[in-house]
Amino acid sequence: MRRSLTDYPVAGKRVLVRVDFNVPLDGGRVADDTRIRAALPTIQYLREQGCAVVLASHLGRPKGQVVDSLRMAPVAARLSELLGCPVATADDCVGSAVTAAVQRLAAGDVLLLENLRFHAAETANDAAFAAELAALADVYVNDAFGTAHRAHASTEGVAHLLPAVAGLLMERELAMLGDLLRDPARPFVVVLGGAKVTDKIGVIEKMLSVADAILVGGAMCFAFFKAAGLEVGTSKLEPEGVPVAAGIVASARDSTCAFDLPADVVVASAPEAGAAVRAVAADNMPADKMGLDIGPATVASFTARLRGAGTIFWNGPMGLFEIDDFAAGTRAVGEAVVASKAVTVVGGGDTVSAVRRFGLEDRITHVSTGGGASMEFMEGRALPGVVALLDKE
């Protein structure tokens, strides 16, 4: 059994909360605060319980070095605005100054530790480092679903050293994504896009046995076209993806799950705004053109599938949506997702950006804060940060 925050007596305790505040920064400010807002319910709950709240996160990949541009200060500033209370920061995440700062916290106070990955011991899941983190608190709460696929000191090691419970965001993520694997309302339609088929193979293989239809867009479709012997022009093609795509097509043939590739694509000479675009059939791509979006026939067939869905999981854009000329496919799929009566779940950084860009975020049942984590979960893999929360008693 996994222990949940609300079942565990935390009142008045010192609580170490692993959050995923790995957020995009721009000019020393938080550019997208989605992950910070997602952690607010747990933080508020702990404050209401009179806890001293010690937050810990990584930011970027500083690889064991102190990198000034990856300090947590901008995150603390944004969190403080969102909470409407001061958020203290520290120069480090362990050590005597941090221990003293934690001891000074009163009930309801919030302290955000410095970037965990300034220590190589974090990603190494070093036992002594995990023990130093554990010594800061009475209870450990993991609310960092986005980092749950990493077996690091703050996500895995520390969970064995303190009473360890799942935070409210973690619970919601596991419930929403877990339902997709366990008992999805049918038909269950999965939309996958993005550049690399090798990133999606695990999810595709799993979904062939769980979903009713898989719709594939994005540049990864060119690996499938190539595997079928089609011309892909100057499109972004992942060479290692071609045999992988061939294998997936073979598995799909043996499955009752429908597997739909684009029937047409939007092509242009270059991935640039204002380029002359036209739609061509998938088996008629010009050798000197690049595929940059799914075409209108594909939009029609994909949206028809989505209209009747009971559950939809979407990961990966259909084209280069950051440029308006190549955004129509991703936008149309997004609009069909929210127009359906389905339970809708969106995972992955790029897909979340797309959903926000088109103003659809509020109409999605669940926008996951996990990119890699949500994909590994959907592959049916156990996430080390979640496994470590299982109660061994």
Ligand code: 3PG
């Ligand atoms: C993410 O954004 O993918 C998570 O925060 C994990 O970060 P990582 O990929 O650098 O481990």
Ligand code: MG
């Ligand atoms: Mg990642």
